[in-house]
Amino acid sequence: MRDEDKNTALLDWYDIHARNLPWREPPGAAIQPDPYRVWLSEVMLQQTTVAAVKSYFERFTMLWPGVTDLAAAEDAHVMGEWAGLGYYARARNLLKCARVVAHDxxxxxxxxxxxxxxxxxxxxYTAAAIASIAFDRPATVMDGNVERVMARLFAVETPLPAAKPKLKALAGxxxxxxxxxxxAQAVMDLGATICTPRNPACGLCPLRDPCQARAQGIAADLPKKTPRKPKPTRQGIVYLARRDDGAWLLETRPDKGLLGGMLGWPGSDWAETAPQETPPMEARWHDPGAEVRHTFTHFHLRLSLRLAHVPQDARPERGQFLPLARFRPSDLPTVMRKAFDFASKVAMLD
Incomplete structure (x- = not known):
């Protein structure tokens, strides 16, 4: 089958089976896709599932309908609304990008x-996606779905990531x-719904006839991947202090590094060796013998908890007390919220 015929078959399938997504215009719509919505969705979708992104996208576009609205938003507000979506550098870059577009x-x-x-x-990837989807430029969009479709369609048995250049050339x-x-959206939809990582539905695929991996009976085995090294485990301590009036001791993490710019509990560094105690203030810190666990892209994290009730006139060396009326647990990144969920159940902090 010629490349042109493959494209026709795929687009005909997409016209009928395109996913209904809040950031997408349906195929054949007279409305030009909004570059702001395309950009926002693509940033949110980086290493994150469609199901997880939908509610965040809808909330962001309700709060900030356009790029100038987002550019004018307070950093803390945007970071708080991003909490739970992970990969927080994306949120910091989101604001930087919005302000460049709005101001420059x-x-x-x-x-x-x-x-x-x-x-x-x-x-x-994001540049190609915006150029292609928002402006209909013939850019080659490559994500995990596209790599999988190309690997199977052309029976590329070189393992990822070494196969990436060849797969991009084929996609191009x-x-x-x-x-x-x-x-571009059709290929991604095909990978997400038909040419899935496990148990691909080859019988429903519009590209089943020219698919070389299907003909060889190896579709489910592709793309091959180089085995990953085991993730190390890091340890740390977080300190949760609650004042008599209900205020919590919190700090904004440095812009650079994991959870950068996010609200969190004061704590130690995260290392593969046992951490040293670094309390943010003098207090009767209680060790409940509990820890919270979380997995990041490159390592597992185990955080031990220290809890304390402190008087109204307490003066911390790090962080500041946030009044209860202004504290939203939803503003915390997931690992910090896990610590809060445990602490909020402990009788001494009720």
């Missing part, structure tokens, strides 16, 4: 990959000049 580009996103790549937080060869935005 008159609120308009550029329409080429090259210009988009100059914006904060936009890498090759297939990217059409007509409806490239719909095509």
């Amino acid at each position: 580009l008159n609120g308009r996103f550029p329409d080429s990959e090259e210009a988009l790549l100059l914006l904060p937080g936009i890498g090759p 060869r297939l990217t059409p000049r007509v409806r490239p935005g719909d095509y």
